[in-house]
Amino acid sequence: MYSVSERLRAAVAVLAIGLAAGAPAAVVDRPAASPAPLRVCADPNNMPFSNDAGQGFENAIARLLADDLQRPLAYAWWPQRRGFIRQTLKAHRCDVVIGVPDHYGLVRTTRPYYRSSYVFITRRADHLDIDDIADPRLRTLRIGVHAIGDDYANVPPAIALARRGVIDNIRGYSIYGDYSKPEPTRSLIDAVDDGQIDVAIAWGPLAGYFVQHEPRPLAMQPVQGENDPALAMSYAIAMGVRKDDAAMQRTLDGFIARRHADIDRVLDRFGVPRLPVQSNDGGP
Amino acid sequence: MSPVRDMALAAGLLALLAGVPVHAAQQDKQPDRQHTSRHPERSKTAAEKDKELPMEWHTGGTVTSPPPKIRTISPLPDGEWKLPAGDLANTRYSPLDQINTANVSKLVVKSTLATGIPHGHEGQPLVVGHVMYIVTPFPNNLIAVDLTKPGGALLWIYQPHPNPKSVGIACCDVVNRGASYADGKIIYNTLDGQTVAVDAISGHEVWRAKLGDINVGETITMAPLVVKDKVIVGNSGGELGVRGWIQALDVKTGKPVWKAYNSGPDKDVLIGPDFHPYYKKDQGKDLGKTTWPPNQWKLGGGTVWGWVSYDPESNLIYYGTGNPGVWNPDVRPGDNKWSSSIIARDADTGQAKWAWQISEHDAWDYDEIMENVLVDMEWGGRMRKLLIHPGRTGFVFVLDRITGELLSAQKFEPTNWADGYDLKTGKAKENPEKRTHYGTNTRFICPSSTGAKDFIPSAFSPRTGLLYIPAHNTCMDYAGIEANYIAGTPYLGADVHMYPGPGGYQGELVAWDVAHAKPVWSIRERDLPIYSGVLATGGDLVFFGTMDGWFKAVDARSGAELWKSKVASGIVGDPITFLGPDHHQYVVVYAGVGGWMGAVAFPSVSADDPTAGLGVVGAMKKIKQYTGPGDVVYVFGF
Numbered sequence: 001m002y003s004v005s006e007r008l009r010a011a012v013a014v015l016a017i018g019l020a021a022g023a024p025a026a027v028v029d030r031p032a033a034s035p036a037p038l039r040v041c042a043d044p045n046n047m048p049f050s051n052d053a054g055q056g057f058e059n060a061i062a063r064l065l066a067d068d069l070q071r072p073l074a075y076a077w078w079p080q081r082r083g084f085i086r087q088t089l090k091a092h093r094c095d096v097v098i099g100v101p102d103h104y105g106l107v108r109t110t111r112p113y114y115r116s117s118y119v120f121i122t123r124r125a126d127h128l129d130i131d132d133i134a135d136p137r138l139r140t141l142r143i144g145v146h147a148i149g150d151d152y153a154n155v156p157p158a159i160a161l162a163r164r165g166v167i168d169n170i171r172g173y174s175i176y177g178d179y180s181k182p183e184p185t186r187s188l189i190d191a192v193d194d195g196q197i198d199v200a201i202a203w204g205p206l207a208g209y210f211v212q213h214e215p216r217p218l219a220m221q222p223v224q225g226e227n228d229p230a231l232a233m234s235y236a237i238a239m240g241v242r243k244d245d246a247a248m249q250r251t252l253d254g255f256i257a258r259r260h261a262d263i264d265r266v267l268d269r270f271g272v273p274r275l276p277v278q279s280n281d282g283g284p
Numbered sequence: 285m286s287p288v289r290d291m292a293l294a295a296g297l298l299a300l301l302a303g304v305p306v307h308a309a310q311q312d313k314q315p316d317r318q319h320t321s322r323h324p325e326r327s328k329t330a331a332e333k334d335k336e337l338p339m340e341w342h343t344g345g346t347v348t349s350p351p352p353k354i355r356t357i358s359p360l361p362d363g364e365w366k367l368p369a370g371d372l373a374n375t376r377y378s379p380l381d382q383i384n385t386a387n388v389s390k391l392v393v394k395s396t397l398a399t400g401i402p403h404g405h406e407g408q409p410l411v412v413g414h415v416m417y418i419v420t421p422f423p424n425n426l427i428a429v430d431l432t433k434p435g436g437a438l439l440w441i442y443q444p445h446p447n448p449k450s451v452g453i454a455c456c457d458v459v460n461r462g463a464s465y466a467d468g469k470i471i472y473n474t475l476d477g478q479t480v481a482v483d484a485i486s487g488h489e490v491w492r493a494k495l496g497d498i499n500v501g502e503t504i505t506m507a508p509l510v511v512k513d514k515v516i517v518g519n520s521g522g523e524l525g526v527r528g529w530i531q532a533l534d535v536k537t538g539k540p541v542w543k544a545y546n547s548g549p550d551k552d553v554l555i556g557p558d559f560h561p562y563y564k565k566d567q568g569k570d571l572g573k574t575t576w577p578p579n580q581w582k583l584g585g586g587t588v589w590g591w592v593s594y595d596p597e598s599n600l601i602y603y604g605t606g607n608p609g610v611w612n613p614d615v616r617p618g619d620n621k622w623s624s625s626i627i628a629r630d631a632d633t634g635q636a637k638w639a640w641q642i643s644e645h646d647a648w649d650y651d652e653i654m655e656n657v658l659v660d661m662e663w664g665g666r667m668r669k670l671l672i673h674p675g676r677t678g679f680v681f682v683l684d685r686i687t688g689e690l691l692s693a694q695k696f697e698p699t700n701w702a703d704g705y706d707l708k709t710g711k712a713k714e715n716p717e718k719r720t721h722y723g724t725n726t727r728f729i730c731p732s733s734t735g736a737k738d739f740i741p742s743a744f745s746p747r748t749g750l751l752y753i754p755a756h757n758t759c760m761d762y763a764g765i766e767a768n769y770i771a772g773t774p775y776l777g778a779d780v781h782m783y784p785g786p787g788g789y790q791g792e793l794v795a796w797d798v799a800h801a802k803p804v805w806s807i808r809e810r811d812l813p814i815y816s817g818v819l820a821t822g823g824d825l826v827f828f829g830t831m832d833g834w835f836k837a838v839d840a841r842s843g844a845e846l847w848k849s850k851v852a853s854g855i856v857g858d859p860i861t862f863l864g865p866d867h868h869q870y871v872v873v874y875a876g877v878g879g880w881m882g883a884v885a886f887p888s889v890s891a892d893d894p895t896a897g898l899g900v901v902g903a904m905k906k907i908k909q910y911t912g913p914g915d916v917v918y919v920f921g922f
Binding site: 078080099100149152154155156159162169172174175176181185230 | 449452453497498499500501522523524525577578579580582583609610611612614615616617649720722723762765766767768769770771772773774775776777778780
């Protein structure tokens, strides 16, 4: 499954040793016919999206894409934090970021290939059945959300709750988690499972994946009931390329149209909860 | 871990060009700039002079009244430069006067050295004995230069090899703000959260202490201050939701002696029976916990990434804390103590003596980690022990450093989030319509989140009684909500646009008369902030640099420009001065633009997105016309 990338990694290692020894680049042979690698930027430790063992759903989509384009797959790894796009795509370390919000301002986006939403996660045994941000029980239940930390920033459900005066019973779990461990964002979902909190509100793709892997059965429902359009709870996700790279955008749009069913199968396999991609998603 | 002694490798890093007048050759290449004079009544000669120096003009007068009685409280850097600010009191004043107003025009480049790392060169080198020590940006190498050799010669390079992961975690370039010397060791911090002590002679590591965890977002960029037998260090990473702390290490071993958090219950903050804040608003039990919604203090910010001062007579250290984390203000109601505060602690035990919160419940990202300048001065007819804090909030605060009483708060740049301070209550007279809220567009907030001044340190001359403040004049619009994406998760941030403030200038060196709480003169830069530290000397000179790469000396009393030299890149470091082995005075400065505002000069940072870098790109659009990255240390002398 990972043979292409492993071969490539070995080649890169050889290249690095060659350079360290001061060998001229020309010594490294590449058959003239072999296509240039598809260079993807990804976080090396951000399951279920990606990791450097290739286990995330964005890794799987990247493989699908590389196979479709018949190009070897190469990764540039970088933590997906402030400066990620600047340090990766804009620095030409790579040409594609597999997942960004539709119309994300820092990049040129492809047509979106899925839409997900923030979800409530509760213990099934509690039968809370919460799906509305205005549910009065949210005033007293212990609620966990991811804390972003970038100045002025918050996840939309945290803002929606704060506006309703729901503040004191909210607990923040750093979105960055402990980066020395696998699955840094998971602690929020673990907190529902082990009873630290009653309700977690998390972004669908990561919630859907971790819920499957918790010991206790957990329930998951999309967040509804927020009428302020500025506080969107659902987002369409597209691929991102450099703003001047129209050619790559067309290539990726073609791939998304051609292989949509295959992409959906990957998302299903990872338990990504999805809403229909709306007709006004995408476009220039 | 071991010093690099291979001179062949070092040769690539070291370019010593004794006496080559690089600046003369580069002067002609300056882009032709437009300029606007604020003084239409000025004579033609002045206008012609403006053409020659299109970026700046100075306003105001000269010092007329004799300075008040002033007493410095720390040994001054008389020949060497062994602490980040030269002294313990953060004056950045050197009594050296060989270079003075009469002869500074003859100053030339004596040597240059490339560190090989073209990132923001903040901070300053040290000079101990006949050796100069330079800490580079990440990977935080320590370069030792033998000043007895012609033009200087590389002695060794110590490489701490910090974890490369920290590069992706640091918010704002990969900067370091310098080292302290004590006990035969050069002591500094690495981006990945370690403090290292290196033998000043051999370049061998003596100890290293892992204090911060990059895996939870902690980095360290500040320069430690050595106080007697303790190394004082604080953390960075407020924007990642870390909990701010300051701690003391044993200078011999690096073992922790005490650690105080800036949020949480009193026992964590090291608040005990000795704690006597001057103002009622800062008094009470467990305020670091009770002024937050439950548990939120655990991600409370209030980091310590600026400068630490020490008063040897009272044995107190002073520092300022960063803005509160991790939520936007609507989600963290309460004062959010002890963010954006000045705190005094016993140096031996870390126990808090007093604290004063500058702005309760910050809504603008006004970190208050600026330097606290300690000096005794005549005030209201008697000598008082003062703490002077030129703040990010746009005010120069003067406090009684023993009691924490606010004696004066006056604006030094256009500031509208508050009209002033009530000295009776210690509270800002806030302008409620300038407070940011989600879903609300707030236009024209001054200063912007970058503050009227950032961490870049001022200098105080006891000869003039003036504080020389490197300032910027930037305002912002806080425009509701912008979708962003981090760690695979969409979130809402603020759409912040920064732009030059009123008055037609963006940078200003303000000569501030502390006793009279007013500016005496200033030098303005039209297009760029002043983002270099300042040095004041016994030769009545003030040295500072501009972001377009001019290093300047001006008359400390009048602000008249007496000398300038073009360097390779914009200046965001702090000049120092020392006596060489030949007993001649030299001045050193880094030329390597970078940092939060300066990184907009990097080719990888696009100037076409005005909201990038939390909106700072909008204020820095022109920087690419003037400078690019650099990595050069300049030594000037006769």
